[in-house]
Amino acid sequence: MSNAATMRPGRPALPEWVRRLPEYLTIWVPLLLSAAHLVSFSLWTIWISFTPSTLVPVAGWVGLRNYTAVTASRNWQIAFDNLLLFGSAFVLLSAATGLILAILLDQRIRGENVLRSIFLYPLAVSFVVTGTVWSWLLNPGLGIQKLVHDLGWTSFKFDWLIDRDMAIWTIVIAAIWQSCGFAMALFLAGLRSVDPDIIKAAQIDGAGPVRTYRRIILPSLWPITVTVVVIQLQFAISTFDLVRALTNGGPGIATQLPALVVYDLMFQRSLLGRGAAAAVLMLLILLAVLLPYAAWRYIQRRRGAHA
Amino acid sequence: MPITTTRRRLLAGSAAALAFPHLARAQGAAKPRLTAISQWSAGSDGAAITALGKKFEEKGGVWQHSPVPGFTTEMMNKLRAQIMAGDPPACSQLKGPEIAAWSKIAPTVNLDALVAAAGYEKVVAPDLAKLHKPGGKWIALPLQIYSTNMLFLSKRAMDKAKADKVPVTWADFNDLAEKMKAGGVASPIANGGTRPDDGQKFEAALAGISPLAYRAAIMNLEKKALEGPEIKAAFAQVRKIADWMDPNVGAQHFSTNLKRFIDGDMGMMIMGGWAQGVLRNAGFKLEDFMIAPGPSDNGKPVFLLNADAFIFWQRKEADLQAGQTLMAQLVMDPAIQTMYSQITGSIPVRTDVDLSGEGWSEGQRTTSKALKEAIASNQAVLSMAHNMAQENGMTAAMIDVITEYVKNKTIKPEQAATRLAEAVEGAR
Numbered sequence: 208m209s210n211a212a213t214m215r216p217g218r219p220a221l222p223e224w225v226r227r228l229p230e231y232l233t234i235w236v237p238l239l240l241s242a243a244h245l246v247s248f249s250l251w252t253i254w255i256s257f258t259p260s261t262l263v264p265v266a267g268w269v270g271l272r273n274y275t276a277v278t279a280s281r282n283w284q285i286a287f288d289n290l291l292l293f294g295s296a297f298v299l300l301s302a303a304t305g306l307i308l309a310i311l312l313d314q315r316i317r318g319e320n321v322l323r324s325i326f327l328y329p330l331a332v333s334f335v336v337t338g339t340v341w342s343w344l345l346n347p348g349l350g351i352q353k354l355v356h357d358l359g360w361t362s363f364k365f366d367w368l369i370d371r372d373m374a375i376w377t378i379v380i381a382a383i384w385q386s387c388g389f390a391m392a393l394f395l396a397g398l399r400s401v402d403p404d405i406i407k408a409a410q411i412d413g414a415g416p417v418r419t420y421r422r423i424i425l426p427s428l429w430p431i432t433v434t435v436v437v438i439q440l441q442f443a444i445s446t447f448d449l450v451r452a453l454t455n456g457g458p459g460i461a462t463q464l465p466a467l468v469v470y471d472l473m474f475q476r477s478l479l480g481r482g483a484a485a486a487v488l489m490l491l492i493l494l495a496v497l498l499p500y501a502a503w504r505y506i507q508r509r510r511g512a513h514a
Numbered sequence: 515m516p517i518t519t520t521r522r523r524l525l526a527g528s529a530a531a532l533a534f535p536h537l538a539r540a541q542g543a544a545k546p547r548l549t550a551i552s553q554w555s556a557g558s559d560g561a562a563i564t565a566l567g568k569k570f571e572e573k574g575g576v577w578q579h580s581p582v583p584g585f586t587t588e589m590m591n592k593l594r595a596q597i598m599a600g601d602p603p604a605c606s607q608l609k610g611p612e613i614a615a616w617s618k619i620a621p622t623v624n625l626d627a628l629v630a631a632a633g634y635e636k637v638v639a640p641d642l643a644k645l646h647k648p649g650g651k652w653i654a655l656p657l658q659i660y661s662t663n664m665l666f667l668s669k670r671a672m673d674k675a676k677a678d679k680v681p682v683t684w685a686d687f688n689d690l691a692e693k694m695k696a697g698g699v700a701s702p703i704a705n706g707g708t709r710p711d712d713g714q715k716f717e718a719a720l721a722g723i724s725p726l727a728y729r730a731a732i733m734n735l736e737k738k739a740l741e742g743p744e745i746k747a748a749f750a751q752v753r754k755i756a757d758w759m760d761p762n763v764g765a766q767h768f769s770t771n772l773k774r775f776i777d778g779d780m781g782m783m784i785m786g787g788w789a790q791g792v793l794r795n796a797g798f799k800l801e802d803f804m805i806a807p808g809p810s811d812n813g814k815p816v817f818l819l820n821a822d823a824f825i826f827w828q829r830k831e832a833d834l835q836a837g838q839t840l841m842a843q844l845v846m847d848p849a850i851q852t853m854y855s856q857i858t859g860s861i862p863v864r865t866d867v868d869l870s871g872e873g874w875s876e877g878q879r880t881t882s883k884a885l886k887e888a889i890a891s892n893q894a895v896l897s898m899a900h901n902m903a904q905e906n907g908m909t910a911a912m913i914d915v916i917t918e919y920v921k922n923k924t925i926k927p928e929q930a931a932t933r934l935a936e937a938v939e940g941a942r
Contacts (some may be wrong), residue, residue, distance in 0.1 A: 369761055477907060
């Protein structure tokens with residue numbers, strides 16, 4: 208773009224800001240619009256959460272009554288416990304699965320591209336599809352259990368989907384299937400970016416492959432691990448469509464998650480005020496994850512600048 | 515019959531036009547047009563509303579129906595958005611106490627003149643009429659009625675149980691279920707796993723045990739009734755039903771298992787009359803199953819009312835107003851109600867429609883007879899599971915307790931009764 212002026216010598220050079228106007232327009236206008244969108248609607252939701260709104264938003268002030276009603280409800284309590292369990296199990300297991308897949312793929316094997324596409328493919332499938340497919344697979348009367356029974360092992364039991372205590376794990380399974388490919392891709396990039404000279408040096412020093420991974424390669428992966436964990440955590444907190452298609456919060460209300468509660472309050476029960484309160488609580492949970500991450504990034508950058 | 519009803523409709527329409535010249539002028543000036551939203555998009559529901567649209571067009575109207583598939587609440591989200599944008603549809607599906615609640619957030623059309631001209635009030639069950647005229651004015655019109663506690667019996671499962679008698683009381687019902695189990699029916703109860711499914715089992719149990727207790731506890735939310743022995747007895751009956759269901763249904767829709775029901779792999783189904791339309795639409799024969807009123811311990815039929823209705827939102831456009839008038843006349847027309855119910859498997863709202871003719875099934879005649887008897891013995895009550903007895907928030911709070919109880923067999927009936935009373939208090 209800066210060549211444009213030099214190519215037409217007859218004309219006086221345009222001022223810098225005019226020449227860069229298209230850049231400013233393409234970057235700042237959408238950014239400001241989406242930021243305004245996000246911020247204004249968040250503020251609006253926060254306002255609604257303090258009003259007595261039910262069917263439609265109304266003005267008024269009820270203080271924290273919506274918040275106390277939400278936190279006292281069984282639905283929210285179950286959803287919150289489930290979020291802790293689902294969030295930690297999903298994040299740890301999907302990171303671990305992704306890492307193992309990445310290490311296996313990193314062995315310079317044949318057909319790596321094909322395998323990588325296969326593992327990444329679930330990411331291209333919508334959560335509703337994932338949930339529906341797994342709801343059939345995990346249904347004891349139709350899916351895996353029936354298959355094994357038909358093969359002759361009739362005492363085999365795999366009925367987590369309809370078991371109130373285990374149903375939350377079916378969501379963990381489906382979510383890992385969907386997103387471990389993503390973790391794998393990030394880890395694989397990390398593995399490939401380790402300086403080959405260091406690895407060679409380790410080999411010359413006589414370190415075996417296990418030791419090389421444990422002492423040299425894996426420690427250099429930890430910034431990527433943090434990224435994977437944070438991205439997966441914010442996914443876990445906002446999980447909605449997957450659960451809705453897989454268990455719809457059931458059996459009973461055993462697999463409620465906060466996003467389901469928000470939707471249920473706002474749009475099934477027509478209690479906009481309470482739904483907004485639950486949404487604000489979700490935002491707070493999200494901030495509890497994202498703020499430490501932002502702080503960590505800040506500290507990292509300052510250290511980098513000093514070094 | 516079609517000729518006389520058409521004439522009656524015309525008479526009613528011209529009477530209204532004479533009495534209310536502004537309506538007539540609106541009709542004369544503009545071609546009637548109707549913007550409508552409903553959840554009815556597919557299956558027998560979709561077919562029925564499409565047929566209604568055809569009739570609307572035959573009368574010279576422009577039919578603009580936008581279906582929102584899924585549960586009723588999803589249709590409501592679109593309605594809410596349109597109302598907040600100041601652009602409500604001329605007419606939308608809405609039912610039960612939600613009619614009163616929603617009528618407070620946007621102006622509705624006063625239909626009193628049209629209802630009077632059609633003589634509609636005389637032929638609608640009083641409990642039902644009340645729901646459609648909050649504040650004393652008709653603003654919505656019921657279109658069709660279902661009972662949510664019809665008992666569907668699989669002929670093949672009955673054969674397996676060597677039984678031919680339709681159960682009348684809950685004790686009969688339980689006996690038959692045991693016989694079916696002994697006769698090799700894998701799951702004596704056919705069922706889905708959705709929230710309204712579970713709610714229906716409870717309301718059928720409670721209303722069948724005591725319609726009085728149902729009215730007091732569920733419709734009037736009386737504290738004493740909510741803690742009464744009938745609630746515990748109803749939960750105990752629900753536990754029995756839950757034990758006879760296929761535990762693998764998960765969160766499936768009831769229609770998923772209809773083939774197993776017809777094959778006699780499942781025996782009995784407590785479901786709304788709409789299941790008949792779904793069965794027929796899925797290609798099953800009427801000879802393969804029987805329909806009877808749900809169990810009632812006093813022997814007289816109990817009818818859990820569920821009625822679909824249209825509410826009319828105020829619009830300034832002359833063509834939409836003319837469309838509303840035409841639509842209201844059509845909805846109240848016995849010929850239209852006949853056409854509609856014959857497609858969906860419901861029964862007409864009008865109590866003066868004769869169901870003996872061709873095109874009506876035995877199940878519909880049974881349902882209609884049950885409704886008349888239930889009204890006579892004051893045993894026609896409003897369905898909780900299908901949002902006729904309470905607004906959505908209260909219904910959802912109750913169903914939370916019920917659905918957890920159905921799926922968690924460690925909860926005792928007494929505990930469930932206490933939780934139900936607590937949930938009602940919390941949602942008040």
